Amino acid sequence: MNVSIAGLGLIGGSLALALKTRHRVSGFDIDASTRDAALAAGIDVVGALDALLPADAVIVATPMAAIVPTLAALAPRSGAAVLLDVASVRGPVEAFAASAPAGCRIVGLHPMAGRSGSGFAAASAELLELRPFLVVPTVRSDTASMALAGALARDAGGEVTVCSAVQHDRIVAVLSALPLALASALAITAADTVDGNLAALSGPGFGDSTRLALTSSDLGSALLLANAPNVRAGLERVRAILYEMDRAIETGDVTAVKALLARAAEARRRLV
């Protein structure tokens, strides 16, 4: 089918590279050098957002803050095209869909994939391989548009999970936003504590635990702010567990400390 992609960064670029073997893919990015890089990588690039239509599907893969404005620009003339978006927080898209022009179809298609790099230079088809793609209906989804989203997810190498916007945002809060928040708090605490001349001592454990602190502050702040109620509930829960741990340490309660650690190990084994 004809698949258009708006935004050719890490996710949009990876989708373009993964889908172009099976579909006619056109892409647009507001950044001219990104367009040049995509063109050099064999992607058909157009010179304006408008030129992405007509299509069978348009995937909006801009930074979070631009997703709803881009959907709003495309929706009035989307015609038969299904509008998909990779927003990692569904609340704002849900709200937009509720007031979107009659007849347009909107489905969330969120690949749970990432790496520390960003932009088209970091994009690759492999990034998406076997990754979970969350397919999230809006009030503007129908059976055909949901099926199309699932097919594109599979064609991009992903594994499809359908969930509601509410489930999606609760999951992403604990799987993406909270890890970012904790990695950041840990990195700041460590830098405040460790003398400069001893900075080279961190090992793989600390490195892994703080890697997400390298998330761009644009993406990071969107993950935290656009999903505020779920993120705040998670932060409250984390702080309560850390307080419980602190109490057990203060009282030298080995049994309580070990019980918490055993519960955590079991949770980790279940989730990863």
Add this chain to the structure above:
Amino acid sequence: MNVSIAGLGLIGGSLALALKTRHRVSGFDIDASTRDAALAAGIDVVGALDALLPADAVIVATPMAAIVPTLAALAPRSGAAVLLDVASVRGPVEAFAASAPAGCRIVGLHPMAGRSGSGFAAASAELLELRPFLVVPTVRSDTASMALAGALARDAGGEVTVCSAVQHDRIVAVLSALPLALASALAITAADTVDGNLAALSGPGFGDSTRLALTSSDLGSALLLANAPNVRAGLERVRAILYEMDRAIETGDVTAVKALLARAAEARRRLV
């Protein structure tokens, strides 16, 4: 030289494997199957702790709780041997050294290395390669014993950093204990939040962030409890930063959220 190792688990076993190419290494473990596995891997194994002496150096690499008792058993008859120990919290060894028999020499030799496996089966010389070895003097260290510790660290493939017990414990609290505490709190929160049927969605970010939750509860509780003052100070700092983040999210303060994330990214780049 003649190097004896008490405790042939992940760290002791790795030290034995790394040092045996340059030194005559003898090892002892209270577990018979561990002794058999070490013997099969070409390490000279003795049948009792006492048989580790005489030697030029004895490295005590038992689990944390057994380190001071093992040092206490060896000290009275250590003779010319330098006693080294890999304790990842220095406070208890410091206290022991202050009342140790006259003439015995004790130096901390803590390789900052680990992996999720444990026991001799997970041991390998590569585990220690290029890892920081913290060489920590006690009141029972002298120039010769410090030099010997440094030489063994380098012979094991490590890179030597000398620091005081106070520095050591402050560093380990933020680089090892806090990451464990946060990984645990995150794993528990996620498991409490994510429906069972959506458990397969976690990606590499969440996986890396929670890997340390798989630390054995013996090692984990020792890291948290034996270093209580530093760990509690770190937990308080982390909770304060998370509170600050929560306030910024609550008030929708994009600038404050981005500033925190930028500070964290800079801290991460400096420390790793």
